[in-house]
Every structure is written in C-alpha cells, then in structure tokens.
Amino acid sequence: MAVAAEQTVLWSHDVLGLHAVADSAGAVRLGASGQDWDRLAPLVEVTVTGHGRTWSGERFIDTTVGGRLAHQGHRTVVDGDLRTTTIRLADPVTGLAAEIALRTSPGAGFLRSQVRLVNEGSAPLRLESVSSLALGGLVDTGGSPAGGPTLHWADNDWLAECRWRQAAFRDQVVSLNRSAHGHEGRGAFERSSQGSWSTGRHLPLAALTDPAGRAWLWQIESSAGWRYETGEREGAAYVALFGPDDAHHQWHETLTPGQEFTTVPAVLVGATGGLDAAFGELTSYRRRTRRPHPDHTALPVIYNDYMNTLMGDPTTDRLMPLIAAAASAGAEVFVVDAGWYDDDAQGWWDAVGAWEASSSRFPGGIQEVLDAIARHGMTPGLWLEPEVVGVRSPLARTLPPEAFFRRGGVRVTEHGRHHLDLRHPAARAHLDQVVDRIVGDWGVGYLKLDYNVNIGAGTENGTESAGAGLLGHHRAHLDWLGSLLDRYPGLVLENCASGGLRMDHAQLAVTQVQSTSDQQDPARYPPIAAAAATAVTPEQAAVWAYPQPHFTPDEIAFTLTGALQGRVHLSGFLDRMSPEQSALVRSAVSAYKTLRPEIPAGLPFWPLGLPAWEDTWLASGLRGPATAATWLTVWRRAPAPGAARTPDDSTRTLPIPHLRGTHVRPRVLYPTASDATATWNPADSRLTVSLPRPGTAVLLNLTGDH
Template sequence: MLQVHASGYNQNDHHARKHTGSEPGSSLRYQTHRETETAMGRKLEIDLQGDELHARWHLQHFRGLATARIWCEIINHSNEPVGLEYVSSLSLYAIGSLPWEKSGRLHLAHNNWYGEAQWKKNSLPELGLEKVNHFSLDRISIENTGTWSSIGYLPCAAFEDTIAGTTLLWQIEHNGSWQWEIGDYRDQLYLQVSGPTENESHWWKKLAPGESFTSVPVAITLVTGGLDAALREITRYRRRILRPSADNIELPVIFNDYMNCLSGDPTTEKLFPLIDAAAEAGCEYFCIDCGWYSDGEWWDGVGEWQPSAARFPGGIREPLEYIAAKGMKSGLWLELEVMGTACQLANTLPDACFFVRHGKRVIDHQRYQLDFRHPLVQAHADQVITRLVEDYGISYIKMDYNINAGSGTELAADSPGDGLLQHNRAWLAWLKKTLDRYPHLVIENCGSGGLRMDYALLQQHSIQSISDQTDYRLMACIAAASASAVTPEQAAIWSYPLREGDREEVVMNMINSLLLRVHQSGHLAELSKERFALVREGIALYKTYRQKIPHLEPFWPLEMPSFTSPWLAFGLRNEQEAWLAVWRMESEQEAITLPVPFVETMTCIYPQAEQRRCQPVLQPQNVSVSLPDKMTARLFHLTFAD
C-alpha cells in the first residue's frame, strides 16, 4: 500500500535503485479503516501500524468521476527520531496485463522551454525496461528536482494497457521536487509515485517522536480507452478542484506587451498606441510586462518593484489610468520569489530570507531565491501586492518565475530538499492568503512559460502561461497539445501577429489561441488594416462561444501533436457540437481525413472570408478537410447527428 524508507533500516529486497522492499514500510500492518462522505465524495482512510511508525493512507474519491486523490501521513510513535528517506504517495502493484513487455505503452509528456506538452508513446522495452528474469534490478524513473516543477516532463504521465484496453493516468500535485517509477517485481509491473526523495532530490526528514509528515497528493484515474480518454477524464477532475474564479468563467481577452512586441522595454510613449490598438481589437485586460521597474537593463536588479521614472515621466499611473480610460483593466508583471544580485534590498536582508546551501546564498541566473517561510519575505511580498493593487489600481498580475533554485535550502531544515518542500508549501499558503485578500485579482502563473505547470499551483491560479515560444508555427503544435497539461480555460496561448507577416500568418496566430485563453500581443498599431481586421474578427468570434469553453472536453482526432506532425488537429466538444482547429504544417498533401464520426454540419468560422472556399467532405465516420497551402490553419464549428 505504501513504501517508506528510513535511515538505519534494512531493505528487504535486492532493490538496487528501486524504491521497493522498503523498511519500515514493508513491516506496516493493517490496523483499522474508516469510510466517510465528504463534500467531494467518498473518502477512505486506512491505518497501518509498525513498531516505530504509524501510517494513515488517504483516498479521496470525487463524486461522478473516475478519479481519486491519494496521499499518506507518517507519524512517529516511538521514543526516538526516525530519518525518513522516501515516502510513497501512491504504490500500485500489477498495473498491466501480461506479458507487460508487449501489452504496455507508456505516455510521457516532455516539457521544455519553447517545447511544452510534447507527448511521446513507447513500449517499456523501447525505454530500456526488459523482461530478463523473475524480476530485474532496472526501472523507468522520471523525476524533477528544484523549483521548476515541470522542467523536462510534466508531473503527469499515463500507462496504456493495450490488451485490457485501459489507460491509467497519474498527476503529481506538487510545486517542487517529485519522482515516479515503473519497474517489474515477481513478473508484474508496479508503479510508485512520490514527492521529494533522498536519492533523487536530496530530501531527508528527521521525524521527531510524536511528529507527523504528510506526503504530496497524487491524482489517479483509470479509464477505458487510450490517452485521449484519460486526458478528458483528468480535465473533468482538474475543473472540479479549481479555486472558484470569475476569470475561469468569463475568459476575458488579455493583451500583454511582451511577446514579439516591446520585449521588456515599456515606456509611456510606446504604450499609448498599443493601448489604443488593444482596445480597438477588443481586448479586456492590458498587462505591462517586465521592465517597468528599471531605467535600463534590469535582469540582476529586480526585487524592489518600484516604477521607473525614466520610463514613465508622468508616473506609472499615467499609462495605467489610460488603460482604464480605454475600457480595459490593467496589469503588471512580477517575479516576486526572487531578488537580483544587484538589488540593494537583497543586501539589507539576512541570509535567512534566501535559499542557502553550503553556507552560501544560492544564485541562479543572477538571482537569489527568496524563502517564503521567513516572515520578512512574506511581509515584503504583502507590501508589494498592496501597493500594486491598492495604490496603482491593477486587476491583473503576471507572476513569472525564471530561475531554478535547485535542490533547496539547508537553513532551518533537515536537508536541502526538506527546506524546499517547506518553502513550496509556504508559497502556496501565501498565494491562497493573497487571493483571499483580493478576490477580484487575477494572478497568472508563469515559469518562463510552462515550466511550473502543476496542479498544486493551478488549483489556485485561474490562468497559466503555456509557452514563451516566439515562432507562431511552432506555437501551433504547443497550442494543440496544451489542453493535455491544463484545462482549456486556463491555457494562455500567445497570438502575436508580426510586423512583416502576411494574412495567413495572422490567421494561424489567432487560431493558435481561439480554443484556449487569448493572450494577445504583437505591434497591433503597426499592422495593415486588413491584418488588424483579422485580429479584431478573431477576438469578436471568440467572445461568441468562450463561455462554453469551461464546459467542453478536449479531443485530438490525429492523436497528440509533435513538431514533426504534417497536420495538427485539436478541438473542444460536447455531445451536440464542437469547435475544431486544423493546421496544415509541412504536409505535401492538400487534404486530411479526420476520424470524427456522426458530423451533421461542419462550417469554417474563421476566417469568415474562407467559409465558401473551405468546404469539408462529411462521411459517417470521418470528415475530410482541404487546405491548399502549407502553413495555414482554419477554425470550424461542427454539429453532431442525434
């Protein structure tokens, strides 16, 4: 049921790198259990007893869903400290049909800067796990260490059993270090999922007598069907656990001046024409991105968050008030968890306010990492938010995070990983408190794009920046996959028409975002009338159906996209209708057949001028779409036969 490694205990099995055969975990025995009905659904608790440790295993089912959340508590009931090295949140045995080396397919969501949510499917032997004996010493281990929770991989994966026709998907709901592994034991496959560990992420916890430790939660779902079906189910669950927010319901259009636009160099003079153009295009928020707090180069000087007099001679309230006068709500960019090495405030704060390892402050990319366990750090953060919201009147914060502070901090902690876990939880508590203080405030989650896409943070944030990708053609692939990482209504995708672009470039830029959250940017004031009209048309169209997006389910007629896919297709649907985006990338073929059955009508709705020229062919089990030119995209509305 769970695995617990502790210092000084023997391991029962020849486990090599595996987290199996643990002690005292293997010696825990059933004591009692309870079933209760909670607001979310049925809850099961099982108490396990050992000589030194007591464990309480939690399974929270969610009413009407095929998904549960699992975690455990470990309590030291001995008279001596116990050193925890590993605690599983989820441990499952026999997860696939035999022979597993033929039946199993592992779906991994590779996630990197400029390349988010790229799913790959492999058999276990293709990933190096072979059937060699009664059991092997090998495993497939995926882990993340540090303050970016989704660098390398999303904290989410799936195992498809092709014989049983089922898919098991798990999601680690933690904003720091985590690890999971699949291996073989006595001919069967097992899955174990954990937060931080000693071997992988320098986590060790000294559990004092009477003290308890709670593991990070893991959501798990089992569905009939493949990855597509599992992602639809986890989308339902993600929506169930979201903090209530008008932003997730109304889906306002946001203009942000950064991407392929001002790129961190805002001034009052530059902003005014952009504000005019954004308002005319139909945007409802205008966010001034990075650079507003420094006269010049600002990277290593961030931390005090005072507006630049050089950039805003009339004060920063001048552009903020102009935004309001144009009928939009205003926003500002922050990176509140760091201070630059050249920030004067950083020199006045004690080391206890920062991550420290080996007696030195941790520095990454000319930034110090603030430790949100410290009251001075929280007071500083509170003061900044109060000034921006109450004095400047902003309604939106882009909360960015552009460093990885590594394994953690040794100060006031049993290990660097222990310090990191405490900080992770302190940041979440501060975020919840801030959103309670200002319930109207929208705080966007960003980590150099999508490097912190986890549902510890995303239960609180209503919107997630998916990617910093600057090429709209590559962004198409990321956009088409983004609803696998977050709910469609949280997935902010840039639309940034280029100064030197053409008509089809504007269309693809808009379609990239029109089924998700529109993150508009680009030099709109410098576009031709025809190209600007396409932006305005796309935003106006979006407003006609956006209220339905939080109730629609994602689907991928061509399976998950990749950067080498010749065609891309992503849609949102219910039983009656669907909105489907189709992109022709570098395909030599002018037409594509999509396995979408029982379509009664299919109409090109963007761009409107293409409605007559883009006539899909409908068959009982599929539809065919023709796009004569490469690097073009169209958005369709579909209705289904009863």
C-alpha cells in the same frame, strides 16, 4: 480472480476497478481488483535510513518498512460529493504510523491520494522517500511489445513544452528470465524533476494504455520535487508516485518522536476510451480540485506587450498606441510585462526586488498608463517576479539573511538573483507590501507572476535538507498566493516560469492562468498549443497570438487560430496594422468570444493523436457535455527541412468517434475568408479537412443532431 478467504477488502473503487485488501497478518496492498496478492503493491512505500529495501536496485518500492506496515483501522468520511477513506498503518519495529487518505467521488474516474506519517516510536527516524500512491496489477505486461501495454510520457523544455512520446512498455522495461533467480528486475521506467522548475525536464504525468483501449493516467502535484516509476511486478505493471526524495532532490526529513510529515498529493485516473477519455477525466478532476474563481468562466481576452513586441522595454509613449489598438481589437485585459520598474543604467535583471515604477519610462507616472488601460475598458495588469531579488538590489542587503535561500551557510545565487524563502515573515511581509501597493493602491487587477531561475535543490534552514527547504517554501508560496486571493477575490494570477517550466497542478489549483510557452516562432507553437490541455485545463492555458504588420494574411490567421481553444494571449504591434489586417485580428477575437462559453466545460480530444514536434498536420478539439457541441482546430505546417515531401499533402481525414451517429454540419469559424473545406462522413464518423497551403490553420465548429 476472487479475493482469497484470508484477505479482507478495506476499500474499493468500482469505476476504476481498484481495491485495497489486508491479509491475515494485517499487511495491506492496493491495485486492480481480482489480481493475485503478489501483483498488488504495499499501500505505502517508505524508505527509512537504516532500514532500506528488501530488494536493492533503482526502484523505490519493496521497502523494508513499507512491507512491515500493518493495518490498524480505517474510516470513511463523506464531504459533499467527495468520499475519503483513510487507512491507518503502523510499523511494529520503528513505531512509524502511516495514514493514507484515498479520495474520490461516486461515479468519478479518479483517485487522489496523500500520505501522513507520524513517528510514534521512541527514536528519531530519517525518511528518504515516501510514496504518495503505489498500486499494482494495472495491466498485464505480456511477453512481447505487440501484445503488451504502451507507455506515454511528456518531455518539457523551454520553448518546447508538452512534447508527448510513446513506446511499447517492453521497449522500456525488458522481459527477464526469472526462473534461475526468482526475483523481479531491479529497474523501472522513471521520470523526475530537477530543482525548482517542476516541469523543466518533464511533465509530472504519464500514462499506460493497453491494446483494448484501457488507459491509466497519473499526475503528481508538486513544485518542489517529484518522481514516478512504473515497472513489472509478477507479470503486471505497477505504478509508484512520489514527491521529493533523497536520491533525486536532496530531500530527507528527520521525524523526532511525535513529529509528522505529509506527502504531496498524487492522482490516478482511468478510462476505457484510451488517452482522450483519460485526459477528459483528468480535466474534470483538475476543475473539481482547484480554487474557485470567476476568471474560470469569464475568460477575458488578454493583451500582453512582451512577446515579439516590446520585449521588456515599455514606456508611456510606446504603450499608449498599443493600449488603444488592443482595446479596438477586443482585448479585455492589458498587461504591461517586464521592464516597467527599470531605472537602472546597468539593466534591470540583477537589480529587481523593490518593484517600484520607473520614473524615466513613465514621466507622468505609471498611474497614467494604468488609467489609460482602464479608460479603454480593460483591466490593468503588471508583470512581477516575486520570489527573486537581484544581487544589486538594496533588498539583498536590507532583508535578513534568513529570508533567502542558503546552502552550506552561503546565500544561493543563480543568474544574478537571490531567492526568497516565503516561510520567513520578512520575505512575506515585503511581498505583501508590494502587492498591496500594486493592486490595492494602483488598481491592478491582473498579475503575471514569472519565475525565471532554477534555484537548484532548495535551501538549508538549520539542519533541514535542501529538498525539505524547497518543499517548505513551495507550500508557503501556495499559501501566500491563496492569501492574495483572500484579500483581493477578483485578482487574476497568471502562473509563468519562463513559459511552462512550473506547469504543475499544485500551482494551477491556486492560480487562474498558465503561460504555456515563451515560444516566439509561430510555426513552432502549434504542437505546444495542441498539447497544452494535457497539462492544464483549456480555460487556464494561455497561448501567445502575436500577429505583426509584416505578416501575410495566412500568417496572421495562423498565429491567432492556435490560441482560440484556450486563453488568448494577444500581442504584436496592432497599432501599425492596415485596416484589413486589423479586421482579421478583430474577427479572431470575435470568434473566440463565440467559443469561450463552451470552454469551461469542454473536454479535450486529439483526432490525429497527441502531436509530435515535427508533425505537419496537427489537430486538437473540445467537446462539450453534449456531443453536438464540438470545436476543432487543425493546423497544416510546412514540412521540416529535409523531410520527405508528398505530391499532395493538402488533405487529412480525422476520426471523431464521439460524433458517431450524428449528422454534422462543419462550419469554419475562423478565418471566415479561409479556402479550407471540411466534409463529414457519418458512416464512419470521419471528418475530411482540406487546407490547400502549408502555414495555414482553421477553427471549425461541428454542430449537428442525432
């Protein structure tokens, strides 16, 4: 359907098929090109106290101010390969002005959006929610589940990250008979964060797919509160993406005349090849928008002493043999995890904060250990949890009260810790001194930055809301991380929050490595490892590989194989292994070093679909810019207790459509002694893989030519 004569196109995106149009009164809406005006969404939705919404319900669209915002002008700026169009709107009643920056690159399938609000009126305005991106007319919703779109979203939890689910759109957003009322529904499908673990419940991304294979995938970039909703608007799906809001995050922001507020960024990608193609676009976008760092291509093998090994109880005597064994296995970074500072008879959990090395654990000083790591050709690394101070730490008394999170005038305490507010100069100066000592004086080149408490809604500094305080801290935290890399350009920062509980792109655009989980059961890790590339680029996704001396060869290969398409977080008592076991570990590291030059440009795909938590067969792959470069990890797990058993479950056939027309020669890269087999059928582009035993996995290289 063409744009009506009284409407003007202000902006368009040919690849995504989107446009922003203004009507004769100046109202601006955004959505799929060719759709009716009523299906499109107001360009900015903003809830202002005293103005609210025009149609009350659970939705955060149909806001009164959003409906009044009128076009004031627009401009486009080109910076390298990025093209940003900024559309300016204003509300004639309140004087609120909005500038929405729509950023993309010619030929790319992404749209990044951010909104800046300015109070140009004469009275204060209290904001309760602001959309970062809202658009409509994406997919016809259809009258039945079979003919309509499918929703895809990811639940997230400690030890159970990246659990993707799907349902028919109509199972979540029911079809209503509007003939009597003439109104849209009041509800929508929504997901949101809670507290300071941005991914403690769900990932801040989701997707819609239609039966024709079109996929829309979105991501919100915030560690300080986010919410998305999708629902029906005039027979088509709309999507609205938000940072923190009052209802879910205790966020509100009062703008006095002249004051401004900028939302967190959000991005939408679209593709015609289903979810795999959409995640490929999102992966490329993430690479484009993060801070450049040499680690993104070097991808050194990381040994960490924690998981299933020292578990926060390191000493010089325990570390020295592990250092030698890790170096022998091919590790290039050695991280001393939690406990290196523990000299407290009552335990370290609620006494942390000073980050001084323990003299009892390291009688010769921690430098002796760090020097040993360097002598073995590895970069020394240390664990740090910078944002917290234990309630028994002297710093809890010496730092000013304003340097900590407070609510209702009371310092916040959670699980024996207080939380620093990095907007305060004393908090930041303290952490700068810690890092300058550890990195500048001790020569540490890798910091694992953990975050093990959910501090709740945030902090109230004066009259600000708790959610606004959390957002302020979040932005100060990102700035602090960037300042560390400015001072120490070679330093590698790992983002960890009890595994993957703060696994958002705001963090990952600054840090280099992401811990994907704290999962200690090798049989439970495969669905997390297989789906990790949905949340983070493969070259940043650290997966634990913790082989143990009591493991069988199958078990050693199984835990190692799952890490080989991302970042290897090697662990385990390698020093106690037999020569045969050590050779199996070295072989995995060697296979990884063969693969890793392909990882920084590789795009993820899932031949069996995104994994479910109890799936017995899982598969995830990487394909290079040239389709001939394809790598595939396949797992076969034992069935879950009580699951139906089939007579023979040793074979699976995997469709790999991007290799259609290619003569492929499957090759087992790891484990080299595997009895797995793989055969390729070029006629229907399907790979048949046989894993004779449950509890086994294999890394395949699919090479070929057209």
